[in-house]
Amino acid sequence: MSKICVVIPAYNATQTIRDVVKGSLQYVSYVIVADDGSTDNTADIAAEAGAQVVLIEGNLGKGNALKVLFRKAIDAGYDVAISVDADGQHDPADIPRFIESHRNCPEAVIVGSRMHDTHKIPRGRYNSMHVARFYVSLGANQFVEDTQCGFRLYPLSTVKNILLTTDRYVTETEFLLKAGDSGVKILPLEIETIYSNNVSHFRPVTDIVAISVYVISYLPTKWFLEAISSDRPNTYSRNNLRDRIAGNKTLDLAFEIFSVLIAFLVPPFFMILRLLLSPFIRNNFASTRKLHCGFFKILITTYLLPLLLIIAPVEKFLNTFGIKVRLVNSFLKYVVPSFPGGQGKYIL
Numbered sequence: 001m002s003k004i005c006v007v008i009p010a011y012n013a014t015q016t017i018r019d020v021v022k023g024s025l026q027y028v029s030y031v032i033v034a035d036d037g038s039t040d041n042t043a044d045i046a047a048e049a050g051a052q053v054v055l056i057e058g059n060l061g062k063g064n065a066l067k068v069l070f071r072k073a074i075d076a077g078y079d080v081a082i083s084v085d086a087d088g089q090h091d092p093a094d095i096p097r098f099i100e101s102h103r104n105c106p107e108a109v110i111v112g113s114r115m116h117d118t119h120k121i122p123r124g125r126y127n128s129m130h131v132a133r134f135y136v137s138l139g140a141n142q143f144v145e146d147t148q149c150g151f152r153l154y155p156l157s158t159v160k161n162i163l164l165t166t167d168r169y170v171t172e173t174e175f176l177l178k179a180g181d182s183g184v185k186i187l188p189l190e191i192e193t194i195y196s197n198n199v200s201h202f203r204p205v206t207d208i209v210a211i212s213v214y215v216i217s218y219l220p221t222k223w224f225l226e227a228i229s230s231d232r233p234n235t236y237s238r239n240n241l242r243d244r245i246a247g248n249k250t251l252d253l254a255f256e257i258f259s260v261l262i263a264f265l266v267p268p269f270f271m272i273l274r275l276l277l278s279p280f281i282r283n284n285f286a287s288t289r290k291l292h293c294g295f296f297k298i299l300i301t302t303y304l305l306p307l308l309l310i311i312a313p314v315e316k317f318l319n320t321f322g323i324k325v326r327l328v329n330s331f332l333k334y335v336v337p338s339f340p341g342g343q344g345k346y347i348l
């Protein structure tokens with residue numbers, strides 16, 4: 001029987017943290033809250049409600065807080081951590097269903113999915129979730145229904161095999177890419193979607209750009225490894241080349257900038273590589289062969305993410321001058337339906 005705890009990354013969450021901690025304690029006996037340099041008394045309220053509180057100095061973001069929480073949970077001897085947002089968007093009453101799903105498939109990462117509640121999600125957010133899932137699914141070798149939900153069950157044995165090198169909101173995406181790309185199953189679990197008036201710290205342009213850049217820098221390395229190997233859909237292992245590059249901050253930044261700059265060359269490069277190498281290397285590009293939407297279509301679609309990266313900063317720039325345009329939204333509205341699975345599900 002797995003030992004399961006709940007972990008909560010929190011930043012200025014006085015209004016909601018008590019209920020989230022108390023709610024979680026109804027289903028597990030150990031709840032850890034990482035207070036990420038809150039300027040209010042989130043930490044005191046969490047401790048009063050019964051959580052073990054870890055204090056982080058300064059606000060280092062959700063990704064860092066998750067890493068701290070995983071370490072704590074592992075050190076305390078737990079096998080599984082369920083992450084819950086601090087702002088009340090997740091209902092702890094869904095925790096037993098995560099546990100049940102874990103019992104049926106103990107090695108899987110289980111990710112809450114809000115995609116069935118389309119009408120409750122703000123339009124812009126829904127579009128970005130849709131785009132993210134296309135690219136993350138490509139990297140994770142499987143269809144991942146909702147890649148942006150923070151309500152998740154993490155088997156800590158998988159966490160131990162993955163080096164998390166990113167920060168803030170990128171880390172959860174990085175985890176899915178690496179877990180999926182090392183052969184771990186990622187299962188969805190329908191959860192209650194709560195979009196009330198809570199404040200979000202997610203910065204639509206900056207954070208989406210950061211997530212996209214990471215994905216753009218992940219896919220070509222992965223595909224290159226697949227191109228030169230036979231039957232190798234899962235390319236991630238801890239401390240691989242990408243992780244080692246990330247170990248040096250300057251090199252990592254240079255690599256990310258380089259990846260974005262050459263992004264437009266990536267599809268033709270891989271098309272040529274596939275034509276040249278496929279006759280000699282049996283079942284190379286193994287992960288993309290599992291997709292039922294065609295290799296060339298995948299590559300063409302990968303052009304769209306760098307385009308989005310150009311459009312988003314332009315919109316931000318215009319907005320700072322008071323020119324209210326919604327370029328990203330219009331782009332997504334036009335582009336999303338053209339994605340494989342844009343109108344419904346696609347099968348991996």
Ligand SMILES: Nc1nc2c(ncn2[C@@H]2O[C@H](COP(=O)(O)OP(=O)(O)O)[C@@H](O)[C@H]2O)c(=O)[nH]1
Nearest residue numbers: 009010011036061062065085086087200201202
């Ligand atoms: N530790 C930490 N947690 C954060 C920070 N920002 C957000 N979070 C956590 O991440 C959750 C989701 O962030 P939120 O800003 O609500 O994003 P959204 O729900 O995706 O709009 C919050 O409920 C917090 O639990 C941060 O700076 N530090």
Ligand SMILES: [Mg+2]
Nearest residue numbers: 085087089200
């Ligand atoms: Mg939120």
